[in-house]
Amino acid sequence: xxxxIHPVEHxxxxxxxxxxxxxxxxxxxxxxxxxAIDECREYIRxxxxxxxxxxxxxxxxxxxxxGANGDRTEYTASFLDYLNRxxxxxxxxxxxxxxxxxxxxxxxxxxxxxxxxxxxxxxxKKAMFQAEINGMAALKETLNSQQATFxxxxxxxxxxxxxxxxxxxxxxAHSTLTSICRTATSxxxxxxxxxxxxxxxxxxxxxVKTNLITIIRHSDLTRMERVMTRWGLRPPTVxxxxxxxxxxxxxxxxxxxQMVIIRQLVEKLTPLQRSAFVFSNDLYHLALCNPTFVHxxxxxxxxxxxxxxxxxxxxxxxxxxxxxxLHAFVSILVATELKGKDIKALRKRAVEDNDAEALQAYxxxxxxxxxxxxxxxHYAEFIQTFWVTENLPSSVYSxxxxxxxxxxxxxxxxxxxxxxxxxxxxxxxxxxSDEAIATASGLVYIASQLVRHILATLCGNMGVxxxxxxxxxxxxxFYFPVFALTSRAKHYFAYKxxxxxxxxxxxxxxxxxxxxxSSAVSAQIIxxxxxxxxxxxxxxxxxxxxxxxxxxxxxxxxxxEVLAAVAEGSFEYFRRTSIKERAAYKAENGGPxxxxxxxxxxxxxxxxxxxxxxxxxVAASLTTDRPRQLEKWLTDMExxxxxxxxxxxxxKNNKLFIGTFYMPAVNLIAKGxxxxxxxxxxxxxxxxxxxxxxxxxxxxxxxxARNKHNTRLLxxxxxxxxxxxxxxxxxxxx
Numbered sequence: 001x002x003x004x005i006h007p008v009e010h011x012x013x014x015x016x017x018x019x020x021x022x023x024x025x026x027x028x029x030x031x032x033x034x035x036a037i038d039e040c041r042e043y044i045r046x047x048x049x050x051x052x053x054x055x056x057x058x059x060x061x062x063x064x065x066x067g068a069n070g071d072r073t074e075y076t077a078s079f080l081d082y083l084n085r086x087x088x089x090x091x092x093x094x095x096x097x098x099x100x101x102x103x104x105x106x107x108x109x110x111x112x113x114x115x116x117x118x119x120x121x122x123x124x125k126k127a128m129f130q131a132e133i134n135g136m137a138a139l140k141e142t143l144n145s146q147q148a149t150f151x152x153x154x155x156x157x158x159x160x161x162x163x164x165x166x167x168x169x170x171x172x173a174h175s176t177l178t179s180i181c182r183t184a185t186s187x188x189x190x191x192x193x194x195x196x197x198x199x200x201x202x203x204x205x206x207x208v209k210t211n212l213i214t215i216i217r218h219s220d221l222t223r224m225e226r227v228m229t230r231w232g233l234r235p236p237t238v239x240x241x242x243x244x245x246x247x248x249x250x251x252x253x254x255x256x257x258q259m260v261i262i263r264q265l266v267e268k269l270t271p272l273q274r275s276a277f278v279f280s281n282d283l284y285h286l287a288l289c290n291p292t293f294v295h296x297x298x299x300x301x302x303x304x305x306x307x308x309x310x311x312x313x314x315x316x317x318x319x320x321x322x323x324x325x326l327h328a329f330v331s332i333l334v335a336t337e338l339k340g341k342d343i344k345a346l347r348k349r350a351v352e353d354n355d356a357e358a359l360q361a362y363x364x365x366x367x368x369x370x371x372x373x374x375x376x377x378h379y380a381e382f383i384q385t386f387w388v389t390e391n392l393p394s395s396v397y398s399x400x401x402x403x404x405x406x407x408x409x410x411x412x413x414x415x416x417x418x419x420x421x422x423x424x425x426x427x428x429x430x431x432x433s434d435e436a437i438a439t440a441s442g443l444v445y446i447a448s449q450l451v452r453h454i455l456a457t458l459c460g461n462m463g464v465x466x467x468x469x470x471x472x473x474x475x476x477x478f479y480f481p482v483f484a485l486t487s488r489a490k491h492y493f494a495y496k497x498x499x500x501x502x503x504x505x506x507x508x509x510x511x512x513x514x515x516x517x518s519s520a521v522s523a524q525i526i527x528x529x530x531x532x533x534x535x536x537x538x539x540x541x542x543x544x545x546x547x548x549x550x551x552x553x554x555x556x557x558x559x560x561e562v563l564a565a566v567a568e569g570s571f572e573y574f575r576r577t578s579i580k581e582r583a584a585y586k587a588e589n590g591g592p593x594x595x596x597x598x599x600x601x602x603x604x605x606x607x608x609x610x611x612x613x614x615x616x617x618v619a620a621s622l623t624t625d626r627p628r629q630l631e632k633w634l635t636d637m638e639x640x641x642x643x644x645x646x647x648x649x650x651x652k653n654n655k656l657f658i659g660t661f662y663m664p665a666v667n668l669i670a671k672g673x674x675x676x677x678x679x680x681x682x683x684x685x686x687x688x689x690x691x692x693x694x695x696x697x698x699x700x701x702x703x704x705a706r707n708k709h710n711t712r713l714l715x716x717x718x719x720x721x722x723x724x725x726x727x728x729x730x731x732x733x734x
Contacts, residue, residue, distance in 0.1 A: 002323075003380035004388060004449040011460030011469045013087060014390075017080065018056075022048075024213045031268040092463045095179040098172045102465055110168070114154050121150035129502050133341050180462075180472070181413045183396065187454045188415045188474050189407045190393035191281065192447055196419060197405040198284030200248030201395040205258035208245055209265060211394040212277050216269070218390040219276035227385045228275060235271035236278040236289050242266060244278050244285050251403035280391045281450070287425070297379070298426050301446070302438035304333045305371055308363025312351070315366030319343060322369055325452075327501045328476045329445035330369050333438055335498075337361035340505025387446075388453045408485050409492060415474070418483065419443040432481055432541055441479065448476040475500070480510070482537050487699040491516055493533045495541070509534060516693045522573045528558065529693040536697070548701060552720060555694045559687050559715035566681055569672030571663070573690055574618045579662055581613050592617075594653060595662035602645035607671050610664035617662040620673070621682045625659040633680050642676055684710040 026041035033040070047054040059079050064072040077085070082097075091099040103111070128143035160166045161173035193199040202208045228235070236244070242263055266274070279286045287294040309315045322330065331338060338346055343365055350358035376383070395402075407417045419440045424430045426439050455472045464471075479498040486492060491513030497504060511517050511530065518526065532554065536546050562573050577592070585591035595617070599610045624630040630650070637643040649655070661677060673681075688695075688710045695706050705714050714720060 001380070003376060003383045005453050005456055005470070006388070008466045008469050011456045011466075013461050013463055015083070015087065015461060017083070018048075023217060024210065027213050027217050028209065028265070031265060087463070090463060094172075094176040094462065095183045096172070096175050098176050100176075102463065103468075104465060110157060114157070117150040117154050121147045121154075124150065125500075129342065129500065130345075133345050133502065178412065183458060184455055184472060184474060185410055185413055185415055186396045186399040187393060187458060188451050189404075189410055189417075190396050190399050190402070191450060191454055192407050192415060192417045193402065193404060194393050195281055195283050195387075195447055195450060196417065196422065196443065198244060198247055198282055198288075199402070199405045200244075201393075201399060201402045202245065202248035203252040203395065203398070203401065205249075205253070205255060205262065207395055208249065208262055212245075212265065214394075215277045215280055215391045216273045219273075219280060220385065221272045221276060223381075223385050224276060225272055227382050228272075231293060231382060233275070233279075233286075233290050233293060235275040236285070238263070238266055238274070240285075240289055241269070241274045241278055243288075244282075279386050280389055281387055281393070283446075286386070295426065298422075298439055298442060300375055301372075301442035302333075302435065303368075303371055303375075304434075304438065305364055305367030307367060308360050309366040309370065310363060312359075312362075315363060316347075318366045318370050318373070321373065324501070325445055325448045325476050326369070326372060328448075328479075328498065329441050330365065330372060331501045331503050332441040332479060332498055333368055334361070334365045335503040336434075337364050338503055340503065342502050387450055390457075392454055392457060408483065409490070411490065413474075414477075416480075416483070417447070431543055437481065444476060444479070448474070478510075479503075481507070482540050484533065484537065484697070484700055486513070486516070486696040487704075488513065488515060488696060491696060493537075495534075495537055513696075515696055518692075520575050521690055521692075525558070525573070525690050526693070528554075529697075532694070533697060546701065548703070551698065551701075552703070552714060555691060555698070556715050556717070556720045558694070559691060559713060562687055562690055563683055563715070566673070566678060566683055566686065569675065569678055571618045571620075571665075571668045571673050573686065574620050574673075576665070577617050577619045577662060579610075579613045579615055579617045579664070584614075589653065592662055596664075597653075598646070598649050598658075598661070599664060599667075601649045602642050603674055603676075606639070606642065607674050608667050611666060616665040618665050618668055618673075619660055619662050620677065621660050621685050622658055622677070622680045623682045624680055625657050625682075627656045630657045637676055639676055684713065687713060687715070 022041060022044050025044045026037050029035065029040035029043070030037040046052055048056045060076055061079050061082055062074060062076050063082060064074055066072050086093055086099045090102050090104075092102055093099050124143050124147035128140055128147060131137075131140040131143055157168065158174050158177055160168040161170045163169060164171075190201065193201075200211070202211070227233075242259075245262060245266070246259075269277070278289070283294065309318065327343075331343065338361070341349075343362075346358055346362050346365065349355045350362045393399075406419075406421075407415055409416050420430055422443050423436045423439050427433075427436055430436070451474050452470070455474065456469050459469050459472050477500055478496055480494040481497050483494040484492060492510075493512070493516060494510045495507040496510045497507045509530075511533070516529070516533075532551070536551070539546055565573060579592055579596050582590055582593045585593050590597070593613065596610055596613055604610065622633075624633045634643040634647060650658075663673065663677065688706060691713075698705060706712055
């Protein structure tokens with residue numbers, strides 16, 4: 001039996017708002033007052049009845065219901081009636097509260113199309129990875145295009161649903177799909193925060209009390225006592241329980257009066273109830289109270305077999321029994337044996353090629369897999385009791401507002417989190433040894449497995465049919481040994497060591513975010529930027545500190561090189577573009593074509609005529625983007641003949657300013673940027689754009705040196721290049 005999930009019949013809808021309200025309230029009253037829970041339950045029922053002192057007011061809602069012929073009619077009903085009617089009809093309810101008929105009543109044609117594409121994409125991805133392993137680069141790219149095509153076809157449906165001009169128009173479909181993805185990701189984020197870092201989103205005192213009551217009410221305390229006795233686990237004290245609560249509240253509110261009430265509640269709990277509250281889905285606080293147990297658990301989890309499994313048939317059966325998460329975990333543990341290949345390729349080399357070394361390596365893989373399976377079985381009751389519970393992370397509906405401790409970044413359908421502090425706790429240091437990587441991978445494996453149960457519970461509460469309960473998944477896709485986050489959303493860089501169970505022999509670079517890989521920036525600058533990023537990561541991988549002083553100096557030196565080049569008439573750092581024929585532009589004034597006319601009118605006599613459009617051009621932002629600045633530029637210009645021609649052109653074309661000027665590239669190759677234009681180039685904006693990736697790197701290291709108005713650049717400081725070594729040095733947390 002898989003201890004990380006329950007049998008499929010376990011996952012069904014468990015929503016009874018009124019009864020849960022009564023039971024939670026009765027439990028709270030019974031604890032705080034000491035009265036019998038039956039009396040408290042009856043008291044609450046009496047007060048919330050019509051005419052009671054706290055009579056419930058059930059809101060009425062308006063909704064559209066689709067008829068048999070597809071027409072929609074507006075109805076109104078109480079919120080509870082809406083829920084009960086949908087639940088009794090076994091309708092699927094999305095997080096947006098839109099309901100759908102179950103497949104048993106009416107199956108969607110599009111669902112079949114999506115399922116088919118998912119299977120085809122899975123097949124193409126496996127073949128793509130195999131082609132990569134075999135060094136078949138062209139085939140890999142072809143298969144990558146295939147799997148991307150299947151993905152695009154499925155994703156395109158969401159856009160088609162939003163358009164009333166397609167036969168697939170369904171205005172609720174996009175919000176349904178997005179809300180399910182975001183709910184799944186929010187649960188994964190919230191679980192990683194709570195499980196790995198004890199970080200609970202307790203943004204108000206009521207949330208604390210409600211979550212505490214809910215957890216103790218939905219925990220099997222009898223089983224918990226048996227498990228704690230078996231493993232010698234110590235329950236948390238009142239002070240430790242309050243520490244757990246305060247850790248979750250500290251970022252959101254402070255109220256001594258409310259903390260007194262919460263402490264009174266905690267003091268009423270039994271040791272078992274405190275254990276349920278503190279330890280459920282929370283490895284962090286379990287380790288605080290029971291460090292010996294958790295150290296032992298993580299040590300055993302990270303073990304790699306040293307003796308190969310001799311029986312090939314047993315080895316095959318053992319390896320085939322792995323799920324995707326275990327496959328990814330074991331692959332990292334046995335990376336030395338795999339040598340950049342996957343397990344299937346290793347078996348082929350061992351059996352078909354009769355390679356004795358490969359056969360022994362395959363035996364190590366199988367023995368390691370067996371150890372993990374035995375380990376999971378050994379701790380199965382503990383896992384089921386404390387981690388695979390009905391107590392899902394609280395406040396998931398507002399998780400975007402959570403102050404995170406371990407989740408570095410996430411998107412609509414992904415979560416990226418760190419286990420760095422756990423490696424340090426387990427090994428007393430952060431490094432990239434095999435032992436540290438094994439510990440990190442083990443923690444990622446456990447966290448990934450726990451998400452399976454959470455998503456199955458979500459599907460059960462949505463009303464998904466049993467055969468599809470496990471279809472919503474978040475698999476362990478990438479392993480980043482070192483990861484650098486920037487201050488901008490979705491901008492990061494890292495080394496990628498593994499992808500879906502394939503451990504690379506040579507790690508691959510991962511760069512995300514347009515500002516870190518912009519094609520509009522000089523290729524030379526981007527190359528230096530990328531090299532800087534990975535030199536920094538290489539330094540960290542070697543266990544050394546990043547020399548912040550040297551990095552800042554590099555930025556200052558580059559900025560001054562750019563400024564000097566522009567002053568000398570160089571155009572290598574300007575943005576490349578093109579000028580097309582006049583007919584290609586819809587704008588009445590001709591759009592960029594007018595820059596061809598300006599060049600011909602003002603600069604052709606001195607710097608040569610531009611080619612007939614279309615031609616390659618270079619774009620430069622100027623400081624003449626306001627009338628007063630334009631006039632000052634023209635007044636100060638040394639060549640007043642050109643200044644007069646520019647004035648005449650501006651009057652003729654009703655131009656009050658010139659923000660950007662497009663210059664013909666072929667003319668610049670011969671004579672450089674006209675000095676009349678070079679003196680007006682907005683060099684501060686140019687430097688800011690060119691050096692954006694460097695400033696993002698520095699901000700990731702805690703150095704904030706610029707603003708959106710470009711009033712401060714690092715090169716403004718004339719003393720930086722003369723700073724002694726170590727002045728700005730900083731230890732980088734990875």
